[in-house]
Amino acid sequence: MSTTTWTCKCGQVALSVSLEGGTRVVCYCNSCRGFATRLGASDILDECGGCDLYQVAPEAAQFLRGADKVAWTKMTDRGPARWFTTCCQTPLANTLPTPAIPFLTLQSAYLSKKDMLPPIEIRVLRKFANGRVSASKYGQGRLLRDFAMRSLKSRFSGGWRRNPLFDDRGKPIATNVPLPD
Ligand SMILES: [Zn+2]
Ligand SMILES: [Zn+2]
Numbered sequence: 001m002s003t004t005t006w007t008c009k010c011g012q013v014a015l016s017v018s019l020e021g022g023t024r025v026v027c028y029c030n031s032c033r034g035f036a037t038r039l040g041a042s043d044i045l046d047e048c049g050g051c052d053l054y055q056v057a058p059e060a061a062q063f064l065r066g067a068d069k070v071a072w073t074k075m076t077d078r079g080p081a082r083w084f085t086t087c088c089q090t091p092l093a094n095t096l097p098t099p100a101i102p103f104l105t106l107q108s109a110y111l112s113k114k115d116m117l118p119p120i121e122i123r124v125l126r127k128f129a130n131g132r133v134s135a136s137k138y139g140q141g142r143l144l145r146d147f148a149m150r151s152l153k154s155r156f157s158g159g160w161r162r163n164p165l166f167d168d169r170g171k172p173i174a175t176n177v178p179l180p181d
Pocket of ligand 1: 085086089
């Protein structure tokens with residue numbers, strides 16, 4: 001099974017990530033853009049302010065090192081938990097408040113072997129882009145379908161319990177903090 005590695009800017013945090021069954025999506029929403037920008041990582045955004053994301057089953061990603069160097073924040077009350085590294089403020093991933101919904105969306109920019117990722121065929125929330133983004137091959141429907149399929153597998157196999165950002169009791173492994181200034 002082919003794997004890649006997610007590594008923060010300074011190298012103290014790293015996760016192995018399986019390349020099986022993930023979905024790649026570029027999101028143009030203000031929160032994704034704002035999160036990267038506030039962390040000083042606007043260089044990862046595309047020319048229209050889109051954020052390249054890789055959605056995987058939680059069990060597909062596991063820490064190699066640095067699990068004690070992460071924290072999470074929220075851009076909006078209803079939005080996802082947005083995780084970043086505390087060593088160098090690299091945007092890491094989005095999750096939901098509970099691991100019971102197996103949702104893990106990694107920041108693609110810091111994955112090695114990017115040529116092995118699926119091509120970008122899904123672009124969502126294009127109306128918030130900084131410029132005109134033409135329709136992608138697939139839309140939100142494809143994203144939701146892939147998520148539903150992965151979630152079912154993860155729930156049936158019990159893989160959802162191995163979410164690297166939650167502990168055995170289903171609590172986040174780090175605290176909720178305000179975004180660094
Ligand atoms: Zn770091
Ligand atoms: Zn977004």
